[in-house]
Amino acid sequence: MPTRSKPLTALSTDPTGRTLGLSLPPGSLVTETNDGLWREPLLWVADGTAAPGTWAQYLPARDAAGLQPVLLQDEPRIEEWWDGELDPGMMSDPGDHRAEEVLKTFWESAVSDTSEDEEDEGETIAPFTGRWPGLASPERAVADPDTTAADVADALIKHSLDSPRLALVPVGRAADLPAAIGWSGPVNYESDVARLCAVLRSWEDRFGIQVVALSYARLDLSVAAPPQTLDEALAVAAEHFAFCPDNIWQGYETIRLYAEEALVGNTHWTFWWD
Template sequence: MAKSSKVRNPLSVLAEDPQGGSPGLELPPGALIDRPGRRGWWKEPEPLLWVSDDAVGVGALAAYRSSALAAAGLQAVLLQGRPGLERWWQERELVPERMSDPDDHHVEPVLREFWSRVVPDPEEGEGEDGEGLIAPFGRAWPGLAERGPDGVDPEGAACALADELIASGFLPSPRLALVPAGRGADVPTALGWGGPTNFENDTALISAVLRSWEDRFGARVVALGFDELHVSVAAPPRTTAHALPVAAEHFAFSPDNIWQGSGSIRAYADEAVTGSNHWGFWWD
């Protein structure tokens, strides 16, 4: 029986043409970054991502976030450095070989497990304060939130948020990146991104949740920082009643948003979920 041929990396076309002239991409100056690991004469380097040399401005994501590019297996996102880690994607911070496959995980068991890690435990002295933090929910996993109402075009919302974050200075020096992935939710896993590593070191679980948010809320990954994730939302909850279970999912997914931010699920639902087209997450 003949062996199946290896699937060609969609970034390979940029190996000798990093501006993508031959496929008609007309990219800004940039370069490929190879997958980490041992190299030798017997093994050709494999590109992990392409990143622009310089920061990009308003309109950059919209220029390259197309259905044709996605059909070719490439997802366009923004990467943002931070002081001391201006180019963290070049500093051996990406470990794709450690990640499992998002196809192997289902959102509800993932979030239920995350929830069990972060809900306050009365036996450890987390009494009334803990109850107030997760109210109106108890220690039992509250279940998945209902899908969002009809919203705007998800890709249009992603590009609009990117422009808003750049224009406001929220992303002061973003780089354009192209990542081989079948869908935007899988970009963190495809990169081997370690942003949540102090909470969860298998980013495939993070992608499993992002996939569900794509389907339920028109969410799209817009930007990644060293330990930050920014997602656009085309169909956010419009009422507090709908936003509360979404806020519970966010607490399970990224507890620092509440532990070191809003202080309670109720406050977070009002401040960061209801009607919001931008869901931002960070892990300390």
């Protein structure tokens, strides 16, 4: 059994995690069982709804046992979607992909789809053209990444997510978490989430992001180093358009408006795939 699953294996006989230096509430292990065979545990999920402060409370689990906290949101039509919907065997390794190559490919595809469906293609992607503009420059952190993540988690619990559950995932870095559990939220856009995780790794390095919450088809990130000016935000918005075109197509309609209203100084990024 891979080393990364050992902390979760320990929880099967020690539900409170005391041997790992933890004090967990009632919860359960989720294993990959989509082919009818038992697989290694993928994550631990609390039974109860997360309260403000929960994410920060269990952040020490990352250092103590290599377990990364994340909020999971129930869906009205697919309750506990993580039970039976996860398939890490379908994912490659994020380290096998280069973020810029992934984004360039996504950008070209998104621009092509825009030109087919929209009469005002130029307005949608302005000030950019159909050519991939390249990666945005790194930003300087305005806050501690863990503190930012805890604040974003609390805001989601209070104002956005109806019944989030705390989960703990054995993964080395937060950027790899979606692929590590085999999350399939963007399946209609990209089935190999490891390619998206390669971008998340780059954002982790350049913007201090952390994966804070996952829903059935939604991803919430905290951002410790968000763009501070419109020019900086436009460069990041181009990457977001490549990463998740629905953010623009079904929300702000243009990259410029998205940059102005969703990115400048914002420590919370949300992505949703149709």
